[in-house]
Amino acid sequence: MKKWRKLLVSIVVVFMVSGAVFIPVTVDSSVEAAASYTNLKNTINNIMMDSRMRNASTSVAIRKASTGEIVYQYDGDKEITPASSLKLLTVAAALDTLGEDYRFSTAVLTDGKVKNGILNGNLYLRGQGDPTLLKIQLNSFADGLVKQGIKQISGNLVGDDTWFDSVRLSAGILAEDEPYYYAAPISALTLSPNDDFDAGSVIVEAKPAVSGKATQVTLTPLTSVLQVVNNSRTVPKGNKSTLKITRQVGTNKVVITGNSPIGSSGAKEWISVTNPTLYTLDVFKRSLAEKGITFAISSKIVQGKTSERAHVLLSKKSMPLKELIVPFMKLSNNTHAEMLAKEMGKVKYRVGSWDAGLKVMREYADSIGLDSNYWHFEDASGMSYSNKITSSQLSQLLYVVRSEPWYHTYMNSLPIAGESDRFIGGTLRNRMKMAPAKGNVIAKTGSLENIKSLAGYAKTKDGETLIFTILTENAKTSTIPVIDQIATAITNLK
Template sequence: MKTKKTPARWSKWLLGVVLVMASIATPVTGGQAAASVQSYKALEVGINQVITSQRMRGTRSSVVVRDAHTNRVVYEYRGDQGVTPASNVKVLTATTALEVLGKDYTFHTDVLTNGTVHNGILNGHLYLRGTGDPTLLETDLQGLTKQLRDAGIRSVTGHIVADDTWFDTQRLSPGIYKSDETHYYAAQITALTLSPNKDYDAGTTIVTAKPTKNGKPAAVTLTPHTNIVNVINRTRTVPKNKANTVTMSRQYGTNNIIVSGNIPVNASSKRQWVTVANPTAYTADVFKLALAKQGVKLTKEARVTRGKTPANATMLASKESMSLYYLMMPFMKYSNNAHAEILAKSMGRAIYNEGSWNAGLRVVRETLEKDGINTKGIYLEDGSGMSHKNKIPSVRLSEVLFAAQTKDWYHAFKRSLPVAGINDRMLGGTLRNRLTSPLVKGKVFAKTGTLNRTDSLSGYVKTKSGQDLIFSILTENVNGSARPDIDKIVQVIAAQ
């Protein structure tokens, strides 16, 4: 999961500097996993010492290190063992999307009609058709309505029809638990969805609670405002220095967002990203509000419905998203689950004309096989890594990372990976507060992964001696968090 801070920035990229080598751990006896060549003996000993430590006992691990230039495996510990990879699944999703869809791939959101315009009156329905754009904002919907206004449309006699048929109707992947559904990382997936800001958490709204007067409820707002969400305000403003106990969650199976707890006078506002039920209706509702702001009138009988755009409909307005090249940054840096699932369904639609998880994951497997990667031992239920049933051996992830280097889209992929210890959200991403020592800071480009009792990290590292190595470290059944142990392993690798 990511920590919410400031909006994303897209304009800079920074590489760190290697300074000092960490000491190598004392070798262990008893013969653990063997390094492929004698020159990697220190790496073998150091990693084995971490894996056999008291902290890691009982943990199911799979670790592979390979030379990024020769593809030689220089260390392997149960490399063929399938382990729940968490968000390391996104390595497969990202590389396959770049291969299949291409780095120039974009999403389109269109407004069409089956009617005619006469004297500023559109006699017919407005169809708002989406293809899965996870970066669509309220300002984009306002831009679409402005295009209608500029075309001379002042009123519409028909309904607003939301067309999300580009994808199937399964909105949640199998790995989403009921308790997850209120959280931004478990948003529903539809082909017509909306993000509240430039973090691009599609299918969510930002709920903000601000203190008012002592004894009065907090002021609660939604960004963007939508009428399909019902805010149940159970908050109270309390005196200064009291605890801020405000919580926000969506009631399961509804669009009721319950905001409760105390917020002190003069305290900073509290905000949280909360999912909405039915992102399609959410997007269409915000579009309807945008029409009103542009002065485009609807009749009293007008409704927002869901349907398919007629084949002979006329285009009135259109919005094209950023390309996949740029989308890769918030997707991988922030480990955005909705982006992963949207890309999975988009691949299914592109290759098999079926915007489903089954079709998309089939594309992933077939693309891996075309690159000569054996998919035996790989089991996927989603494109994001939310399912605990996902299994990938570390040797396969390392093979994917090696193969990626030969592709014309490799730069787009590598620049999207979090960079160790770089304290900038759009550079360091989910690694900005990890691996901060001089040995590894700015030298590790890797995808993180975290679920309950599961931690992973896979990517590229520049070693102290200037070698380029690929690594994949997958762990599950962790007692607490394996992050400290994974980071120790990476430091051992970097010390080569």
């Protein structure tokens, strides 16, 4: 089936590429439409004269969503670092490989038996790549064990994360990014602090307390895997807030510095942990303790593989992929992208690694007729500065996926310009907030230092949908305002 799809797409691509050079005048083409695209071309060429674009490396491509025909191109084959726009390929490959209804599993198992309220054996928490696991679900597991009559555990609490390999950070992660949620280590057993699902991170918040004293610090969820060094101070109202929260690279030491004026909101950071598996186990043990379940003095918290003799006591399934990709794409969640890559590798090649997962992504791109010569990536989130693609290829992806059975789900995951709800507007909620762009630009953002991108769909005033991709890098100042001008110009087309 894939071979036939690739052949069909290849035939379409030949005509699309030809159309990019010799735009044919078909029977149903109108003079008004041709003039309209000419006006769009002139408008965008004028926008491209902005110094912010002239000082950046830029690649732009605009296609008709109905036919794939290119109506505007500026260095369409120039290779640019896409940042998070790469997630457009990641989510397409995940939907194709795993399916819209795919769910991740987490289970509690034991190799022992319960007698007189004591579980004589180890308790295993086995993760299989769920990035949406929350403390409330660990509490539910604890409740379930209580209902099974368990009051004490004689053995160890074992975290099984062997569903994925042991490589924690994707290629290209910078040391300066490691302390924060967007570069959190990847584990098959991990925990999110809230329903944004920033897996592998803890919300660290510092608020003013009594003047002259240290700020009040809270961790969500409460965990002892982070060691907090609080060097901050509460200062009188009217002073400048200089609070900073970070984690020392390579350690779990969180350092809080600066001043927090009385009456201010303080500071909040999503801080990553160095070992998501041990983090999840620590919080689970707290959930057990809260329900009155204790461990023997000799019990330990360890990582390991579930015993072949173990049987399942409790299990849960995550939300289906069609729901999970909403926070993933709307909020541009990097850990979701990398976990999906490893999951694709595990499902297709039985290896939960980046090598296997990225191979699946490349195979999907090849199956729909994309040119692998223009796709270079070493992660699934777009965090690596070494990733390179072209606007022409990315816009072609956006054209081809319109024929996929899961296209509606794909579209539903993309941020919508100007929509204030975080799970609708996503990373575009504070951009293009006025008509005609508001609500009519549906696209994936990308952002790294000196790199900005936007790729998706825009509806014109006469109701036509155009596909656009705008990639910029090496910019001395942010190109976002100019990118938004181009997207807005498309929605002004009539």
